[in-house]
Structures are given as C-alpha cells and as structure tokens.
Amino acid sequence: MTKTVDELRNEIRVEVGRHERLVSSGFTKEALAAICDSLDADVETDDIPGKDVMRRAISETVDGVDESRDQSTGFRKSELEAIAGELDGR
Template sequence: MAPTVAEQRNEIRVAVGRYKRKVSSGFTKEALAAICDSLDADVEIDVLPKKGVMRAAIAEEVEGVDGSRDQGSAFRKAELTAITAAVSSD
C-alpha cells in the first residue's frame, strides 16, 4: 500500500534531521529550512524566510515539484514523493 501524505512528510522530516510527528501536519518553517539545507537550495536560512520562498526554492531543486503553482499551498502527494526521493538520496 502506498504511503500516506503524513507518512511521506514524516519520512522527509527524518531524512533531513527533524523529528516525526504523531499527527498529520504540514511542514513548519524549520522543517522547510532543513529540507532546503539538505537540498543545498539557494535560500538564506539564517533568518527564516516565508514558507512560500522556501517552497519555491525546493521546487527549483527537485524535479517533479511544480514551481509554477501557488507556493502558499502545501506540497501535493506526488511532489512529496519526489522530495522524499531527493532528500533520501543525499
């Protein structure tokens, strides 16, 4: 059976050195910053930018993540699959 969105988010969190969550929730700014750092995305994370900025940086780094959509919305399941593959291969 395919992993759920919550399971995929947790897999990504663990791959970038964050922690699993017991409940399903979107990525925090800190988790997005950790993903950006893991992908060597071109975003300054010393002072955390807005989530949309970090989502756009992730979209630039990961093939399969739609960079043209509204960056204010959460990643779709197929995009989470692509991000999981990208952070797990590091």
C-alpha cells in the same frame, strides 16, 4: 502499499533531522528550512524566510515539483514523493 501524505512528510522530516509528528500537519518553517539546507536549495536559512520562499526554492531544486504551483499551499503527494526521493538519493 503506497505511503500516505503524513507518512511521506514524516519520512522527509526524519531525513533532514527533524522529529516525526504524531498528528497530521504540514511542514513548519523550521522543517522547510532543514529541507532547503539538505537539498542545497538556493535560499538563505540563517534568518528563516517565509514558507512560500522556501517552497519555491524546493520547487526549483527538485525535479517533479511544479515550479508554477501556488507556493502558499503545501506540497501535493506526488511532490512529496519527489522530495523524499531526492533526499534519499543524497
């Protein structure tokens, strides 16, 4: 059976050292910063930038994440699968 969006987000959170969420929610700025750090995405996370900046950096780093997507919204399921796969391969 395929994973739900919530399961994928939690898998990604755990992979980058964040805590699972019991309720459905998108990534926090801190979680996005942790993902960027884990992927070596080209973004400075010492002073955490906006979510759109970090989503763009992730989009540019992970094959399967549409770089031309609206960066103000969360990732689609197929994009979460690509991110999870990339993190799993590291």
